[in-house]
Amino acid sequence: YEIMNPIVTATNDAFNRLKPGFEAPVCIVTSLGGSKESPSRNRSVLVGVIRDINNPGAIRFELRSPNPYSNAYLVIAASYQAMLDGIRNVIAAELSCEDLEREISKKYGEDSVYLEKYREYRSEEDVFEKYTQEERNKLYGIAPATVWENLSGFSSCESKQQVLKAGDVFTDKLINSFKESTMQKWKNELTGRIVHDNIMLLKTFVKLHNEQDHSTDLDVVNWEKIIYLKTKLMKDSMSKKCIFTKIKTAIKDGDYDAASELQKQMNEKMTEIRALYIEYKNNIF
Incomplete structure (x- = not known):
């Protein structure tokens, strides 16, 4: 198979x-x-x-x-x-x-x-x-x-x-043609749609608690975890690039092994942050 x-x-x-x-x-x-x-x-x-x-x-x-x-x-x-x-x-x-x-x-x-x-x-x-x-x-x-x-x-x-x-x-021609078209679609979707959609989603994960709404230490801890994951995924610094940027760079450089590994990291962290934000949001009055 x-x-x-x-x-x-x-x-x-x-x-x-x-x-x-x-x-x-x-x-x-x-x-x-x-x-x-x-x-x-x-x-x-x-x-x-x-x-x-x-x-x-x-x-x-x-x-x-x-x-x-x-x-x-x-x-x-x-x-x-x-x-x-x-x-x-x-x-x-x-x-x-x-x-x-x-x-x-x-x-x-x-x-x-x-x-x-x-x-x-x-x-x-x-x-x-x-x-x-x-x-x-x-x-x-x-x-x-x-x-x-x-x-x-x-x-x-x-x-x-x-x-x-x-x-x-x-034939080799058919297999290579299929591989090329599939590769092109994978690269375009990954950099043009998936990363973009994830960025748009992460921008909706905003801070909801403050000192006046009876926030708890759990709210603070969960929000800090969310900020950490958002930073890892989508925020660059002068010395460090985020996962989204690394994916785009790897695709541009033709390093598809790295792009594939980064895609798995992205999927794992996006799953984690979605669940975490739901937990955080449900604990807010």
């Missing part, structure tokens, strides 16, 4: 729904259920099996990660390429249905015909409730958190690219 993911999730907005927890399909994991009578209710998986007990012929797989911004043509083509690669390997290895179930149910460190040795691929329990972040990273791989990290999957999984390229379905 590492070489499908850049095609499926290719925008900043697409990543907004891929947050750990909240039934987000972040991890490369599936669930098959216990039996026909007890189908899986696990909504934390990437690929689910959809069953109709009254119509066995209607059983299908559901890839849960696409979003309204996904290019349906490319996603379907990439999905078919991945499935065909698996089917060819199953035929070549002459695996039975029982073999396939053992394959998808393999444990971390177990040898496999097709799947990676140091990964797991099946869980009948909610992976966000059962495992810690570190355990999920170990078992299912580290999920990309930005468009740049996702696009880097094309480069870091060079051998897996051959799955997409089989039969000349995906």
Whole structure:
């Protein structure tokens, strides 16, 4: 899925729904259920099996990660390429249905015909409730958190690219064109819309308490935390640049690794300051 993911999730907005927890399909994991009578209710998986007990012929797989911004043509083509690669390997290895179930149910460190040795691929329990972040990273791989990290999957999984390229379905020209257009959109959105919108939002986070309205020490402490975060995010000094400025500089300089890391810092601190301002505001008469 590492070489499908850049095609499926290719925008900043697409990543907004891929947050750990909240039934987000972040991890490369599936669930098959216990039996026909007890189908899986696990909504934390990437690929689910959809069953109709009254119509066995209607059983299908559901890839849960696409979003309204996904290019349906490319996603379907990439999905078919991945499935065909698996089917060819199953035929070549002459695996039975029982073999396939053992394959998808393999444990971390177990040898496999097709799947990676140091990964797991099946869980009948909610992976966000059962495992810690570190355990999920170990078992299912580290999920990309930005468009740049996702696009880097094309480069870091060079051998897996051959799955997409089989039969000349995906060519180097097509892949490079997709990467270039996706990169351009990521850069423009990050510097032109996301940073700007965050600045506008932070400017609405104003001081609400004063000595005459029965303010407490909690109000003072919360406001100081808010000021600290606002400064880290959006206020430059002669000697130090804020995160927003660093993002713009990194994009301008072509340092996309730095821009991606700064975007994650920005998202984390924006989440923190939103929650903090709500707490601060709710404590004011």
